[in-house]
Amino acid sequence: xxxxxxxxxxxxxxxxxxxxxxxxxxxxxxxxxxxxxxxxxxxxxxxxxxxxxxxxxxxxxxxxxxxxxxxxxxxxxxxxxxxxxxxxxxxxxxxxxxxxxxxxxxxxxxxxxxxxxxxxxxxxxxxxxxxxxxxxxxxxxxxxxxxxxxxxxxxxxxxxxxxxxxxxxxxxxxxxxxxxxxxxxxxxxxxxxxxxxxxxxxxxxxxxxxxxxxxxxxxxxxxxxxxxxxxxxxxxxxxxxxxxxxxxxxxxxxxxxxxxxxxxxxxxxxxxxxxxxxxxxxxxxxxxxxxxxxxxxxxxxxxxxxxxxxxxxxxxxxxxxxxxxxxxxxxxxxxxxxxxxxxxxxxxxxxxxxxxxxxxxxxxxxxxxxx
Amino acid sequence: xxxxxxxxxxxxxxxxxxxxxxxxxxxxxxxxxxxxxxxxxxxxxxxxxxxxxxxxxxxxxxxxxxxxxxxxxxxxxxxxxxxxxxxxxxxxxxxxxxxxxxxxxxxxxxxxxxxxxxxxxxxxxxxxxxxxxxxxxxxxxxxxxxxxxxxxxxxxxxxxxxxxxxxxxxxxxxxxxxxxxxxxxxxxxxxxxxxxxxxxxxxxxxxxxxxxxxxxxxxxxxxxxxxxxxxxxxxxxxxxxxxxxxxxxxxxxxxxxxxxxxxxxxxxxxxxxxxxxxxxxxxxxxxxxxxxxxxxxxxxxxxxxxxxxxxxxxxxxxxxxxxxxxxxxxxxxxxxxxxxxxxxxxxxxxxxxxxxxxxxxxxxxxxxxxxxxxxxxxxxxxxxxxxxxxxxxxxxxxxxxxxxxxxxxxxxxxxxxxxxxxxxxxxxxxxxxxxxxxxxxxxxxxxxxxxxxxxxxxxxxxxxxxxxxxxxxxxxxxxxxxxxxxxxxxxxxxxxxxxxxxxxxxxxxxxxxxxxxxxxxxxxxxxxxxx
Numbered sequence: 001x002x003x004x005x006x007x008x009x010x011x012x013x014x015x016x017x018x019x020x021x022x023x024x025x026x027x028x029x030x031x032x033x034x035x036x037x038x039x040x041x042x043x044x045x046x047x048x049x050x051x052x053x054x055x056x057x058x059x060x061x062x063x064x065x066x067x068x069x070x071x072x073x074x075x076x077x078x079x080x081x082x083x084x085x086x087x088x089x090x091x092x093x094x095x096x097x098x099x100x101x102x103x104x105x106x107x108x109x110x111x112x113x114x115x116x117x118x119x120x121x122x123x124x125x126x127x128x129x130x131x132x133x134x135x136x137x138x139x140x141x142x143x144x145x146x147x148x149x150x151x152x153x154x155x156x157x158x159x160x161x162x163x164x165x166x167x168x169x170x171x172x173x174x175x176x177x178x179x180x181x182x183x184x185x186x187x188x189x190x191x192x193x194x195x196x197x198x199x200x201x202x203x204x205x206x207x208x209x210x211x212x213x214x215x216x217x218x219x220x221x222x223x224x225x226x227x228x229x230x231x232x233x234x235x236x237x238x239x240x241x242x243x244x245x246x247x248x249x250x251x252x253x254x255x256x257x258x259x260x261x262x263x264x265x266x267x268x269x270x271x272x273x274x275x276x277x278x279x280x281x282x283x284x285x286x287x288x289x290x291x292x293x294x295x296x297x298x299x300x301x302x303x304x305x306x307x308x309x310x311x312x313x314x315x316x317x318x319x320x321x322x323x324x325x326x327x328x329x330x331x332x333x334x335x336x337x338x339x340x341x342x343x344x345x346x347x348x349x350x351x352x353x354x355x356x357x358x359x360x361x362x363x364x365x366x367x368x369x370x371x
Numbered sequence: 372x373x374x375x376x377x378x379x380x381x382x383x384x385x386x387x388x389x390x391x392x393x394x395x396x397x398x399x400x401x402x403x404x405x406x407x408x409x410x411x412x413x414x415x416x417x418x419x420x421x422x423x424x425x426x427x428x429x430x431x432x433x434x435x436x437x438x439x440x441x442x443x444x445x446x447x448x449x450x451x452x453x454x455x456x457x458x459x460x461x462x463x464x465x466x467x468x469x470x471x472x473x474x475x476x477x478x479x480x481x482x483x484x485x486x487x488x489x490x491x492x493x494x495x496x497x498x499x500x501x502x503x504x505x506x507x508x509x510x511x512x513x514x515x516x517x518x519x520x521x522x523x524x525x526x527x528x529x530x531x532x533x534x535x536x537x538x539x540x541x542x543x544x545x546x547x548x549x550x551x552x553x554x555x556x557x558x559x560x561x562x563x564x565x566x567x568x569x570x571x572x573x574x575x576x577x578x579x580x581x582x583x584x585x586x587x588x589x590x591x592x593x594x595x596x597x598x599x600x601x602x603x604x605x606x607x608x609x610x611x612x613x614x615x616x617x618x619x620x621x622x623x624x625x626x627x628x629x630x631x632x633x634x635x636x637x638x639x640x641x642x643x644x645x646x647x648x649x650x651x652x653x654x655x656x657x658x659x660x661x662x663x664x665x666x667x668x669x670x671x672x673x674x675x676x677x678x679x680x681x682x683x684x685x686x687x688x689x690x691x692x693x694x695x696x697x698x699x700x701x702x703x704x705x706x707x708x709x710x711x712x713x714x715x716x717x718x719x720x721x722x723x724x725x726x727x728x729x730x731x732x733x734x735x736x737x738x739x740x741x742x743x744x745x746x747x748x749x750x751x752x753x754x755x756x757x758x759x760x761x762x763x764x765x766x767x768x769x770x771x772x773x774x775x776x777x778x779x780x781x782x783x784x785x786x787x788x789x790x791x792x793x794x795x796x797x798x799x800x801x802x803x804x805x806x807x808x809x810x811x812x813x814x815x816x817x818x819x820x821x822x823x824x825x826x827x828x829x830x831x832x833x834x835x836x837x838x839x840x841x842x843x844x845x846x847x848x849x850x851x852x853x854x855x856x857x858x859x860x861x862x863x864x865x866x867x868x869x870x871x872x873x874x875x876x877x878x879x880x881x882x883x884x885x886x887x888x889x890x891x892x893x894x895x896x897x898x899x900x901x902x
Contacts (some may be wrong), residue, residue, distance in 0.1 A: 001581070003581075006581045009868065012872070012878075013872060016876060017876060017879065020876055020880060021883075024880070046554060155377050161883050161884065162377075164885065165883055165884050165885070166887070168834070168884055168885070169832050169834050169835060181420070226649065
């Protein structure tokens, strides 16, 4: 064969090899902490059907339940949240979501940016379930740079089969199926639904600031640059948690950066917001960093109400295209149990108090009223 | 830097790229730098030892070469010399050369002996002293064992001995010679190369050849398949049984020993395939080290197919010198007078075989179980040699055709069984364990243990066992084809390109999917690396 023929042969082979690795890799993923479910559920949504996309870590999916927001306000919102979601990945998740959705609003939890260094498992938890694309390549590069992963580890993110190949011994039929949540990604962990309560009795509140590490600042500014570039409406939040003083101080500092860049911020770790949501430390937290179902109901009710009031989101209930959302609510209401369902229904219709910084409805970052 | 790692593959890719990008005269320098870098990454502390071996054997060979030339010049300058004068000159030259050779060999084998065998020696001496009621006198040390020291020491020693024998002139370049000693693919586990077969290939630049490089990558892939899919998976079964042998039936112990035989074969030969493939990519053909050893019909033949280069080294540098030595010749003549010509010729040879295999056993490790292993193999060879006439008579009596398939299959099975019995000593953690396992294999043997779900308690899932079964069938099929002279790679090359692609992609996918590698897998270390 001629030199040209050999070169063509090599290129074809490499192409086929890469295609084979990319296509087969999903067969090996481990759905730790329901990450695959969250991502598959997002990809299964009808195009341009979502009004709100909420990004972050467990500070999102253990707090905000989409079916409850739907039933109370008719908001089609979805969490794209994974356990210990890498901060560096959020900007690219936003980019990924914009390929199939045109949400009116993004909500981003700042807690992801205050996490200390993550393990490669946390990064796998997200990246493995993102569909192959140039966005995914950028996401991997950003996460590896951010977390200072060694070259061999980077290879595993591109070709997860290298990491998870021995799962072939455990394969079941489910490994070949997408895992789509029938409750729109709402959290169904048993301890959460059973309303387990934390032993911590006080919530730590601090107005102090602590310097975030340079990587966190880089990731946040990278995200803000992208939001500026795309002209996106983004609300930054920090869901409430009980302890970890330094983390709260870092979130306060990150919040300053967000506000300086002209974006809206709600830090639920302040006395004002805790009171507005109505959270009770004694009953509403499962552990010192997450709410239980009761706390989640309160948080969802408040945040969904705020989003509709502040951003004028259309009530989509009754529309034929959104029948699956009704079904999701019915299923989830069965899961949360009668007591919590009654509690949730008692909140419906009750007005919410907007934070002082959000006195008037606002649809873009240029209209923000700083504190 | 393990062979089974992204880092090694990246390193290799870098070497390949650099090698073919640079002008021809610099290419051997790339290999030299890469070899030392490879060694330094493995363990920079051991660089000193390989440098000592390189320098000492290089200069020893230069001195030997000078003596050879001086002797030849002497003869050329004195054509009138009679036989006695020539003999005297030769004796003088030989005495001088022998001193140089002995020094070089003592230094290098001394280093090997101290690093690898001192603690064994000290432990045994102290144990003996204790039994005699004397306090132990020899301390034990935590000694560094340089990577591949057995391999490069033997290789360098062979070079010096060849120069001593005036087989070829010594290398005139220290750096080029350093490449011969340290060539990175062979550092980990051989093969033990010969200077006259390997050196020129290392130094001369090679043109990139697409087909050759493709064959090389295929060979490496086959090596990775054997190592990661078969060897490292069988290691789980073997370890489960050997680490807890009292809990298993004799039949399962035997199965584990047999599995170890397959494990060590696929581990070692897989590693060699990776090494030879890497070298072949660079245009360098390294010596074959395995030739389907389990197709051997005798232990002698087994050792001509297993670790071929070690066997060849032993034959050329130990067996023949011993067999042709004066004491053995004297013994032979003595036995000939007393017991006849056949015994006079055969018994000394058997004795030498025993001695050589004792060394082979010790080469494997500094423990009594390796000594027994060596003597087991040497003993069988010696016995077979002595009993050869009896076997011939029995075959004639029973009208057995030596080349008939049933007889050959019987001999292969018998050889495999004998080899497997020897494996008990290599794999067990101690000599007492080896004896205990052997005894248990015979006294507590129940075939039914292989059924009744017994196989599922050996650390492997039923899927993994099925995979191993399929892989062994594949290995057998490939072995049979190769034994019949079928050149697989060349034959596959004639198939349509899409079919070749499918085969190659399936092979890569199999290694990636079924290979035992990744975080926490220590089995990525090759068994023979420790030697």
